[in-house]
Amino acid sequence: MKNLFTLIIWAAIIFFSQQLNAQIQNDSISTLIVAENQEAELAYNMGITNFNKGRYEAAIANFGEAIKNKTNFDKAYFNRASAKVELGDFDGAILDFKNTIGINSSFAKAHFGLAFVYFNQQDFDLALENFNGAILNGYSEANVFYYAGVCNFQQSKYPNAIEQFSKAIEKDPRYTYAYNDRASCKRKAEDFEGAIEDYTKAIELEPEMAIFYNNRGSAYRKKGDFEDAISDYDYAISLKEDYFVAYNNKGTANYELKNYKNAIIDFEKAVELNPEYAFAYNNMGTAKMKQKDYKGAIEAFNKAIDADPEYNYAYFNRGSAKEMLRDFDAACKDWTKAMELGYEGAKSLVEQCK
């Protein structure tokens, strides 16, 4: 699981950079007349050149030079923050964004940039506060509403999130991500019909996005329409052949249809694509339990635990499989471990073990 987390962070950084590249204060300051004290502006312009060429450390030095010569140079602070983001120095970036705002509190892009760093650090409270700051200061791109929506989603405030996504869509009616995420909010609030409608809208606008099909499939699955779910998962997979998440979900839909044989085939495909995919091993184990293949189930749970030693549900399930083989002591050990790893549902069983 740890590896996966690192992966997520890096993916976020890359994405983040793409967002900010567009944000950097790219208009260089005119230097036609070099007056006495134009050192700051010269350094600033050099910084922009270096930044655009990807020489971020040099750019940071340039912007620093500019700030040294002109202490209230808000744009230089802002650009230095952006360069620091590129290098992954988020703490440094936060400081510089804050300095920018300190000098010029209505610098909307600085609010946005600061919000984005917090967002990246999963601090959704501070992120939301600063996205709102950006909006308040006149930042009105669709994406600020979108990100504010995502913050609300992460805080499980689904009605607020829906409101923000709707504003994003109002600003940009082709904003497929906003449709997708609004659908996800509705799904979380168990409004599956509404979710399916929004996912469908996203699909209509961008029919090649595999994740939209997967997500709509899961909304169908939650609603109990397993056949529709499977057909969406299949389409998602046809668009994205290595989409192991969709294979895992398809397996669960087949499991729900009591079609355990096919479910196992799907889970096997998922782990073939991602041999570290603990979820699919675990789910494969549950399907094998339904087939009364308890030994096979234990093997699958073992692999799930190998892939993620902190996976409480896999311990819990493995305990249940061991119980079926009458290995009560081993079952109790697994349930205890599941409880220690935070699965409350194991508590009553552990008590009965005594």
Added chain:
Amino acid sequence: MKTILKFILFSFSLIGFLSVNAQYSPKIKKKDYKIQVSQEDLKELSKELRKGNMNYNQMKPGTYLKASKHFLNAYKFIQDNAALDYKLGISLLYSSPKKEALDYLISAYENNQYITKDLNYYLARAYHFNWNFDKADYHYDEYFNSLKKSQQKKQIHKIEHLKKQCANGKILVKKDTNVIITNLGPLINSEYDDYNPIFSADESEMYFTSRRPTDEKSRRNETDNRFYEDVYVTFVNNEEKWSDAYRVDEPINSEYNDAAISISMDGQELYLYKGNKDFGALYKTSLKGDKWKTPAQLSSRFNSEYHETSLAYSFDGKIMFFVSDNPNKSIGRKDIYSSSFNGKKWSKPENLGPVINTQFDEECVYLAPDNKTLYFSSKGHNSMGGYDVFKSDLQGNGIWSPPVNIGVPVNTPYDDMFFKPTLNGRFAYYSSINDSVNHGGSDLYEIFFFIPKPLIQSNEDNLIASQANPVQEAMIEKTLEIKTIRLTIVEGIVSSSTGENVEAKIEVTSLNTNTIVSELSSNSKTGKYIVTLLPGNNYSMNVKASGYLFHSENFNIPATAQYQKIKKDIELQKVAIGAKVVLKNVFFDTGKATLSPKSFDELEKLISFMNENPTVKIEIGGHSDNIGNYNSNLKLSKQRAQAVVEHLLQKAISPDRLESKGYSSSESIADNKTEEGRQKNRRVEARITGY
């Protein structure tokens, strides 16, 4: 007439629906053979058909089994013959495996659906046994509609009952219960009917009844042409598996019907049904060493001139349940009755009433040790065919709750009977014809109840399109609660200090209610004893044998205690100078030398020991732990010993036989560093100082 009836009756007979329909015997004609049969084969075929027909026409379960074997041989030569298909199907339906009758009856139906008037009925039966309730229902209707009005009147109740069973089956199969059923295997089960497993509390031994032949000389009963009932036994071996079952010797078994129907918790008493030469009745016997005493007939209360079969006692032995077909008091044919013991005699048996008993048969009564859960088998209620196992709880108002069918896969369209849960509530044994594995006829099965647990799946989706990490979710199934019986089993061996096993009297008293809850003896040969205790009580256990100083134990079982087994071997000391016993059930008020009234029972045991051994002199010694001042402990321990002596003096024990002494913590028997050890050290001992 009645005595003859008794003679032919078994403790339990699987004849089911035989009595009602007398089926046809269509001729298997040569001209209907659809294939060419050689001269030599023709001879063989004729022989098989002749033997098959001969057995078939006797219409008895035993002869049907033989007929089915001959017809199967004949079937190798001629297939697609409606008459043979029909007869083979019927022979299997009336013997075993019933399930396999279906293919032949379908074939008969396809070849000539008018071969007999009752083909639809038997086809329905075969579908019913194959769990195909829809088709069974269809053919029951077809059969009924083909009958004349006068016949319909006679058969309507039976057909309605069978159709209702099909409807029940369709509902019951939808619910899967959390059990695993395992056939006990060929070491236990035979190709004949094996049923009624009974076992002691520690599940170390199991008795059951079988209709297998003992040897080549085994006799068949004339009524059904099958072998007589005999009692078999199996023991748990070193690998925790049931050993090869064998026939129990006389006096348990005789040349007629002998069935074991109930066993006491400690395995020392056995209840039998014996169909002797001129009487069928319930008997009781007990174990002396490794030999069973001659069985004695139970009181006439439970042995009427009718047929009494199943028998079950409540945990405390004060209520008895049994099954009788006594028509004077019954609702259906066989009903469940109960009687209670008031300390002197058993009350007049009473029918359990219409909540439990139906107009159909009830059988196989068993009361769980919680004294509240009744298990029995019934052909009525919502049975899906034959007998099904039902459960009913005794409610607070003293009324039994409406019986609940314990469901599939325990219950089947066959007879599902003699359901008995083990004390830890995790297993049960019963007899049935469960499809998966069957050795012929009814077999014994073990049922494992697993607590329903959710299977948890993990899924994730790309709920947030802008983030690479999918959002995770767990899918958790709903869970159900099951009740388990929380008993404590105390078992062990009583021996003397010189090593030989002792037959001792064991008395268990509840100190909360001051009543005796159990009286038993350890086995004279093995010294083994088993005591079962309900939670929520403080118990004293007194073990005594002539020539030995008695031994006392205390078991405090909290109400929250789970099922547990406690191993407690007891060593009795011969009456001799220096022999001593810790009086574990003598209690004082905290920090005082005042005897708690809870101690009187134990002191009574000491007094009777003194009276039975009039020359014995004893010293009562008070002991403390090492917490606190040695001298004040010395004073308290002396005072406590003296309080016991005073009590004995009041009870007319001569003062020259008694002395008291305080020891403080000078003679610790356990580690004073732990609370457990200190508790052991705080004690009163009786030591023999002369005799």
